[in-house]
Amino acid sequence: MTEESPKAIFYALAANLGIAICKYAAAAFTGSGSMFAEAIHSTADCGNQILLLLGLREARKPASRLHPMGSGREIYFYSLLVALLLFFVGGAFSVYEGIHRLIAREPLSHAYVALAVLGISVVLEALSLAGAVREIRKGHPRKSMWRWFRETRESELLVVAGEDVAALLGLATAFVAVLLTMVTGNPVFDALGSIGVGLLLMVIAWLVATEVKSMIVGESASPEVRREVEAFVRARPEVRGVINLITLQWGKDVVLAVQAEMIDYDSGRAMVDAINVIEADIQAKFPQVKWVFFEPDVLRSQDKA
The missing domain is CATH 3.30.70.1350 (Cation efflux protein, cytoplasmic domain)
Structure with missing residues (x-):
């Protein structure tokens, strides 16, 4: 657990809070399902980062008779909660919203607003991911990102990096969906974009949860x-x-x-x-x-x- 982890979480929380507000406003203004799915995703990310901060605080509790080796592993529990929230709140709800809009075929208006918000969000999320990668590289300069993902024991940094990757891929998916809807006038693309974002979040959440579960069971040092x-x-x-x-x-x-x-x-x-x-x-x-x-x-x- 690096000393920079809380800083990275605070930065991500501030960025996602601002992004979520902008996305909700854009979703209400444009009626975009993909944008609404992205707003839900950012809201879930804010809750996730609060949980990680709580987990870091709980993990610092001193040893006691009940927990003679301290509460260091408590961060794994909170990281698993974050993965579950990302799966159900971010992923499953986005899929549900996409299916609902696919059936309702609700029109999309002022798509350029949604595209502008998504573009700005891509830049902010890219900066957040770059910061997480810098922290990873400080301790593991020669490891590939996939190898680090499989071998790391820093669950909170694993979750932050996973969320950033999911956010960037989700934003790219939503951007393409809204752009296709604007060009073709067919709201089906927007609904499919919401479903795509949800499935993407569910896959990444499952990968993160699998790694955190292994830590909870008990992993050796790296x-x-x-x-x-x-x-x-x-x-x-x-x-x-x-x-x-x-x-x-x-x-x-x-x-x-x-x-x-x-x-x-x-x-x-x-x-x-x-x-x-x-x-x-x-x-x-x-x-x-x-x-x-x-x-x-x-x-x-x-x-x-």
Whole structure:
């Protein structure tokens, strides 16, 4: 969880609030179903960003007897709520609205107003997405966006980026639908545009929800973090061999469990002191590793295999 995440969410909230107001006004003025679907989408985005901010606040709660490892994973719950809202409020409602207008064949007036609002919205959403991509690139300069999407453990940044992508594609779909309706005079294109926006939102919401669900179930730390931690432990002179190493992402923190064979020590106390040094060095090298559980054991033949 990066420190920039709340800033990115606040920027997105302010932008989407302004965009939603403009879209509602344009939808009422033009009677465009695609524009109304986009207004609903922006409203859902505003609610989503408020939920993410609430989730970030809840995730900072200190540890307690009920939650001895803190509430860091609570952000995953709120991120899942956001994905569900995007699916049902943004996607399903847009599909419903499109089907209703497809049946009613309501005419579109002053289409140029809708096109102007959609064009401005594209620029604003593109700037928002560019900001999210910059934050992603700070921590992962060499990863492709798809690989980052599959491997990231920052659910709030995942949701913001997913919403921005959905918004841009939805705006492009709505723009084409309104333009075709204006050129042909056929309101069917506008209704189909609303349905297209809804289906697009539902697909992206499903992809985001799938990734967040995996985090809720319990994902390891990112592959590069796990590799670096394991290499660090294996290189320790006190360790003869690593039997097992497990990482678990806990919000912005990481839980680490290590089972390793230690070199020979004169006493149990000397081994305990060595383990304490290893744990302290791990946490100094990897500040995100908040908890370390280190178990000395004997490397057996099946472990070597």
